[in-house]
Amino acid sequence: MWIIFAFGSAIFAGMTAILTKNGIKNTDSNVATAIRTIVVLIFSWLMVFIVGSQGTITELSSKTLIFLILSGLATGGSWLFYFKALQIGNVNKVTPIDKSSTILTMILAFLFLGEDITIIKVFAVIFIGGGTYLMIQKKKSVEHIVQNNKWVLYASLSAVFASLTSILGKVGIEGVESNLGTAIRTIVVLVMAWIIVFITKKQNMIKNIDKKSWIFLLFSGIATGSSWLCYYRALQDGLASVVVPIDKLSILITIIFSYVFLKETLSKKAIVGLFLIVVGTLSLLIK
Secondary structure, three states: OHHHHHHHHHHHHHHHHHHHHHHOOOOOHHHHHHHHHHHHHHHHHHHHHHHOOHHHHHHOOHHHHHHHHHHHHHHHHHHHHHHHHHHHOOHHHHHHHHHOHHHHHHHHHHHHOOOOOOHHHHHHHHHHHHHHHHHHOOOOOHHHHHHHHHHHHHHHHHHHHHHHHHHHHHHHOOOOOHHHHHHHHHHHHHHHHHHHHHHOOOHHHHHHOOHHHHHHHHHHHHHHHHHHHHHHHHHHHOOHHHHHHHHOOHHHHHHHHHHHHOOOOOOHHHHHHHHHHHHHHHHOOOO
């Protein structure tokens, strides 16, 4: 069942990138992140009360709470950098870098969670890494190099924090109902996101958000909440080094949607790169 939840997470995550890209066209990325998090928070706690796990909050250990908080902070960092990268870069370029967090996650899982290193996993790392490189490479003029470096940096930082999120989240949800764990983490992300908004003094920009952007941000939050619930349900029962790569298959959904709705196209080299990423990811399901 955890594999089914992992694939569900990938589908919703793929939808999130496109909905968010449309929602932040005319909105500051930090403000958009803070608004989306409110939707995710409501969605997450609604699921907690539906499954009836709210009564187990008092049973959580200090260790669990600490790791859930750290995971939430890492998630907040990942979101802020990811949506900033999406705002200034193409979806089909930003997403592969963000999804390359798979590699770092597997390495961290080997080091800190004691998950086995196998030939298949080494093979997957090589393919995913090579595929990511091919997808983001393109000829640049001198003028574009500086601009492109900005989104590459933001997307790379997003990947680093996403990897930390997975490892910290894996430890944090051991012995905790997954919906409750997700809801607690979301509180941390919400607080962090709004602190950033007020520190940068961008709270006044909320009144300037147009109706279309509000709609996209709302649905983006719902998609994110759905992806999270599936992801942490899968992570609770499955191996982090397998759940995370499956979740990263959302890149397929994202690329398809970016072509259909954003008219972003892939070069032949990028298509080969996408193929390598998918092959490397699916290879992790081989036992």
